[in-house]
Amino acid sequence: MDSNKKTDRWSMISALGGTLLILATVSFVAYQLERIESYAVKVYESGVLVGLELEGLEKELLAIDSVLREADGAGESEQVIEVAGITYERQQIEFFRQEADNYRDLIQAKKETLGSVDRSKQGLLTDLLILFWASLFVLLVGIILAILGYLSWFQKLKVFPDRRRGPRADDLEAFRQ
Numbered sequence: 001m002d003s004n005k006k007t008d009r010w011s012m013i014s015a016l017g018g019t020l021l022i023l024a025t026v027s028f029v030a031y032q033l034e035r036i037e038s039y040a041v042k043v044y045e046s047g048v049l050v051g052l053e054l055e056g057l058e059k060e061l062l063a064i065d066s067v068l069r070e071a072d073g074a075g076e077s078e079q080v081i082e083v084a085g086i087t088y089e090r091q092q093i094e095f096f097r098q099e100a101d102n103y104r105d106l107i108q109a110k111k112e113t114l115g116s117v118d119r120s121k122q123g124l125l126t127d128l129l130i131l132f133w134a135s136l137f138v139l140l141v142g143i144i145l146a147i148l149g150y151l152s153w154f155q156k157l158k159v160f161p162d163r164r165r166g167p168r169a170d171d172l173e174a175f176r177q
Contacts, residue, residue: 008153015149021142029135036131040124047117054110061103064096071096 071081071093081088088096 011149011153013149014145015153018142018144018146018149022139022146025135025138025142029131032131036124036127043117043120043124047114047121050110050113050117054107054114057103057107057110061100061107064100064103067096068093068100 067088071088079090081090081093
């Protein structure tokens with residue numbers, strides 16, 4: 001009878017431990033998914049914002065470069081240069097040259113930022129994969145523990161037999177019943 005109580009105790013521990021493991025895993029995964037989701041929203045929003053800024057900077061640089069090409073084609077002797085119906089003075093052209101250099105630097109910085117955002121996206125994917133496989137493994141262990149524990153506890157199956165009386169004693173007893 002004492003052996004039966006010990007088997008029931010291990011069955012209860014297995015059943016309740018497996019159930020708690022399942023519940024803890026589900027709640028942990030839900031928490032982690034919520035955390036990853038909020039981070040993913042920030043990453044994707046910043047990616048879109050940086051992409052739009054980069055596109056705008058490239059268009060502005062293209063417009064400035066077209067003005068500078070026209071000014072270079074007009075020659076150095078003229079003080080007033082007309083490009084697309086707009087007149088520019090030499091000082092404005094020099095200012096545009098400086099601005100073009102600034103835009104090139106900004107574009108390079110935005111491209112590096114976009115690369116960083118892409119690495120963050122890859123990190124998110126890796127976090128999701130690790131979370132998936134780890135939680136799948138823990139859930140499977142919890143389900144197996146719970147199923148074996150409940151079957152052993154309620155159906156009186158000897159999943160955790162006492163082998164101290166001999167390797168086949170419990171099997172022969174179950175066969176006689």
